[in-house]
Amino acid sequence: MTVKNSTSILPPIRVQDFDEQLRSLIGTTYRWAATHWLQLIIAVGMASLLVFAMHLVRRIARKYCAHPKQSRRWGAIVARAVLATGNTFMVVAAVKLVSAGNFAGTPQEVRATINLVWILTAGYQGAIWAREIIIGGIEYRTADEHYSGEAIGSAMGIIRILVGFAVFAIAAIVVLDNLGVNVTGLIAGLGVGGIAIGLAAQGIFADLFAALAIIFDRPFRRGDAISYDKSSGTVEAIGLKSTRIRGVTGEERIVANKQLLEKEIINNTQREYRRVVFTLGLVQWTPIETLEALPTMIKAVVEEKGMKFVRAGFTTFGASSYDFDVEFDSPSAAFQEFYDARHMVALAIIRCLNDAGISLAYPTQTSFTAAPDGEMVLPYAATDPRPAAEKAEPTPVPAHRQGTGATPSDSAVDGDSGHS
Secondary structure, eight states: OOOOOOOOOOOSSOOTTHHHHHHHHHHHHHHHHHHSHHHHHHHHHHHHHHHHHHHHHHHHHHHHHHSTTTTTSHHHHHHHHHHTOOHHHHHHHHHHHHHHTTTTOOOHHHHHHHHHHHHHHHHHHHHHHHHHHHHHHHHHHHTSTTTTTOHHHHTHHHHHHHHHHHHHHHHHHHHHHHTTOOOHHHHHHHHHHHHHHHHHTHHHHHHHHHHHHHHHHOSOOTTOEEEETTEEEEEEEEOSSEEEEEETTSOEEEEEHHHHHTSOEEEGGGOSOOEEEEEEEEOTTOOHHHHHHHHHHHHHHHHHTTOEEEEEEEEEEOSSSEEEEEEEEOSSSOHHHHHHHHHHHHHHHHHHHHHHTOOBOOOOOOOOEEOTTSOEEOSSOOOOOSOHHHHHSOOOOOGGGTTSOOOHHHHHHHHHHHHO
């Protein structure tokens, strides 16, 4: 006789001839209870104590969640998961623990039935715990004072559905695998289906995960003033698909979460201060002593106005000026305070330069023209080096013009008329 060995996994409970197996189970349980009634009473008492202890733990978890100071901690998430523990799971878990030691000589049929019920109940309860912990973690992040009232908070229903579907699908696969069902084909089918759905809605899922990344990583929050790419504004809402930003000129900008995270983001709200940079162009005939004393003068002016002086000094030779840079920090990162500080210090610097007789340069250009004889004609009055007495003497008249009684201007007119 040939014996064939099969490697296939058979289910622990056959579904064929269900009535006969049910009657056999009932009969076996009755005979076992009749012969082990004392052990059963002790086992029921032990199971009752276990159920009572579980209820006590759940009551402690309820009090922990009700405490206002504890409700905003990570421990409250675990407590919420404990509160989601069902009474059915408590009873089945107690029976499983008591029967595991085979204290009452439990028959094989009864132990197999308890094991089947335990697998189903534990799988379902484990999925509930996982869902509560994941949802609790997301709610913990969105319940922050900077995130309250955002669109992501009102979209928790969608997130709960997605998380619930994922954890219960995993729990179902685990339960079927423990029952002896070959789940390889099921996992492959779910994988192919998941890939197809992911490719079809990759844009939506990309923005969804980007929104979750914003919540957990927190590059910015609602109300923060940010600069991104070439734009800037204040964050008004963070949604599942996009983030709404109010521009500095009043317009509302809607930016996809994925696109926003791909750019460099400058969070101006997290600044401790704002830096102001001035460029002073001094005229190029400013004395070198004045240029050397200028940084000290500027520092005194900046510190007098309550700002933090950073540096001041010569930077470059301008086209028509000597350029000095002045840098100082405002007392806070608020834009209005930065704006007022810049205005106040600028006026104080101008006043200081005026009092010291220091002139600021402005773009200048000098044009020169040539006389008929080719000499350069200056665009300004030339300085006559002769003494004042010599300047008062009349200009001698050439010999060929003597006796005519005509001035140079008259001769010019006569000459012009003669040519005409």
